[in-house]
Amino acid sequence: MRRLNLVPALLLGATGLVAEAGPANQIVRACTSACRTQEIFVPAGVYKPFFKSGTGTRQVPVEPLCLSATAVTHEEFLGFVRDHPDWRKSRIKELFAEASYLADWQDDLTPQPDTLSQPVTFVSWFAAGAYCEARGARLPTVAEWERIAGGSAPPNKPGTTSGAGGSGTAPFAFAMGRSAPELANTALQFPGVWEWTANFNSALVSGRIGTNEGADASQFCGDGIRAVDPSNYGAFLRYSFRSSLRANFALKNLGFRCVREVS
């Protein structure tokens, strides 16, 4: 065993990389162990925003994170509302969640028994954020989410789920998340729901769904609405979906997962 380890070390030494690779690997290992089970360590990286600004493609550095391997389930959310009665469907205020909040639950503490291990949906941004906060975590930002899960999918036809990275039957599953190449061999899952982000309301896609309000450059400072990769259909869908949301929306196919900052 000891001998096997020596081989890469020697190779790295020969190429002069050992000084860099050694400590970096140690950091990765240390951070990985800081993540809980059911969490995946995501090393620091760079997010390239989908929309260009005046000065061209931006590069947004993203800090290392512990990411929940999959979306929060009904069962997990049930545990949360048990401990935090203000977030039960009979108690919630309309500002924090619209009437459809937990619409598929029979009452405050009764999700459908056969869905317990499935992603909880019909949850608002406020409820999702409160859940994460109660667990010492938070919602991922758009930059974090896109850098982890926003890879360009192979050109699937909408309506097919092949290559979606999940078993969901949602028609837009291909747009609902796809592991970044460096996370491809992890337990990261995308169960076929849209996911809330902390700053979902940062996207400026004009022509909102449900209104005939057209694109109007005068609505915006700067010219922030040109896509970096116009062929990334999934990203288009996500950005326009996000820009149509309000914080109290509770939708059938919208769930969430949490991230924790690596201290």
Next chain:
Amino acid sequence: MNRFKSITFLAVMILATDVTSKPSGRSVYQLDSSWVEDNGRTLRLGALEGDMQLLALIYTTCTGACPVTVKSLQMFSRNMPGDIKGQVRFLLVTVDPETDTLPILREYRRDMKLDRRWKLLRGSAKDVRELAAVLGFNYEQIESGQFAHSNLVTVLDRQGEIVHQQNDLGSDTNAVVEAIRKQQGQR
């Protein structure tokens, strides 16, 4: 008799709850965020209760849409019909609290000649994001000192409920006036 009493009691209770200004489940003022005015005073949104508010999110280094929004609001405040004059307050919240410190907001107040009916608010990035999310105001920092953002004006009633929203206020303020008049009628 007992029954009559309890019905009367019930009726009084219902009337009483109707009359008192109970915080509405839709009120933006339920947000548990803390703000600082340009004069240094801290403010909870609940303290705004009692007045109609015209609310816009801006940042002071914005050269595009924000000055236009503020100018439109000023024009509106000057030309408001007499029956709603004195009913309305103005609220400007910066989306760039990092740059827009209190001295800079005070300078902005001077430059834009904003009188005492106007409040300039600064909050944490998280609280600004939350307020914006509730209003349906989208914004993103593109680079240092520059934001892409919607150009939304919101009318809040006396309890902090959104009663009207409008993109690109301009001189098209009829709907704003109507929204305010409607609230007056319900006073």
